[in-house]
Amino acid sequence: MRLVFALAASILFGTGAYLLLNRDLVRLVLGVVVISQSAVLTLIASGLTRGNAPIYPLPDGEISDPLSQAMALTAIVIGLAVTALLSVLILRVVLAYRTEELDEVGREEAEREARLERDDAAEHRAEEEAAR
């Protein structure tokens, strides 16, 4: 059983990581969703026990581990909230940049850097001219 969980979690993580390497912004969100599922699966797998429902007062015999279920539920809720937030963020980026490609967003930053460096160099030349 552990092996199945481990395989499933690692495949999910790998899929998510692959999606994150994509240029498409929507796939970034999907990648994060898939990776969060991999984390949830790992949380469930961290306390795999079979038994009665763990309701207080505790019944006789083995009980199943309530903590890993509680953790998984919390992680799912947080994952949902983060996904919603991320979707809105991507939507605003798409509206602002008018593109769904990550490259375009990065290019603007690179152009700004290049412009700053050009300005610096030009000013440096002007200073040298003035000194002469």
Add this chain to the structure above:
Amino acid sequence: MTALALSLVVPWAAGIVLVILDGRRRLVGWLAVAALAANLAALVVLAVSVLSDGQVAGTTGDWPAGVGITLRADALGVLFALLSSLALLAATIHEVLEGVRERVFPGLVLLLATGLTGVFLTGDVFNFYVFFELAMTASYVLATYGGARRELGGALVFTMVNLLGTFVFLLSVAGLYHVTGTLSMAEVAARMDGVEANAALLIAVGFFIAFSVKLGLFPFHFWLPTVYTATPPAVAAILSGGLANIGVYGVLRFGGELLPRELELAATAMIVIGCASIVYGGVLAVSRRTASEMLAYSAIGQVGYVLVAIGVGGPVGFGAAILYTVVNAFNKTLLFLTAGMRGALVGAAFAVGALSVAGVPPAAGFVGKLEMFRAASDSPALIVLLFLGGALSLVYVLQVYQYDFWRGERTGGRSGWPQQALIAVLALLVLAAGLWPEPLLALSQDAAAALPGRDR
């Protein structure tokens, strides 16, 4: 316990209410400042009782111990909570004086304060994750503050990278639960000895990666300059003065208390990574000419010192790491807030912050650097490197000071007197901490004593 509960409940409840209200109105902004001040006051009361009577602990909802979530405040947690709360308060007052531009800003800062206070005062590993995620989510939204294209691009990078970091953290929490069968930090620390070495090492590496991403250490720093330069000064001050403390606290708490064996094993690696950060941050900061870009790269270099001190370890190393974090958070809050300002007091405040970053007395940075040298006194190579880092920081801060204030390259209108008074107060705090360092030294020693670590 009352002060502990209040320090969490006040910003949380106020944050939920203020998120609904329109934060651009003056009154709402000042309400947020009042709630943050109340949080700070509760933390001061808590700190006094922790320092005089030792650790304060309690279980939420009156559940029996072992069932409910434990909250506990020891010297280390209280010190970090106080520090972050102070940084947030200063940045919020500054932004309210300047005029808040987005309606959710005051509420989000309060929720961030709740998350930070919770992270530092929880005694439960999973609860740590929940508060951690609360603080991070609030800061993802804060990073979009301003709402123009650059801010959004920066926020996208910030969110994606840090989300990955939190998932790595969550995976490590699951691993920790699997090998120890408990989530309480005290229990985990007690049971860690019987755990198989390889499993423990894997978990420790996961935690280290998660916190290094938050800190912006050298191989994980790639997101930091984009974000710190794209966000407005107040948000950059909040991120570097408040949020980045989680990284140092996490490495100290998880490394020093829960996984001391693994920390010892990784000591050399941590010193190497720290040194790489110092050199990389310093060299790149020298090549920048605007204040915010220089500060972003300087932030990468400064956390390198902290990591070196943690790598050295023992009471001296941990004490130096904590002291340096406190001083660095003050410096960064002060300098980022001055980044967009002009005026008579601004230059003086910037100079104080700059001297503190470079470690020149009488600013507080001198005490931090002195403790660093004390921690590294065994190794000549390390001392040379720390000296080199200090020299680089002196060059980059004075270079930007020269550009901005002597050649007058800083543009924009003169800032109002209240804003200038605020940063003057911050600068005076930095000076006071440098002139009278005993309380800060004693605090950081107490905080380091809360960690068992290894003995040297």
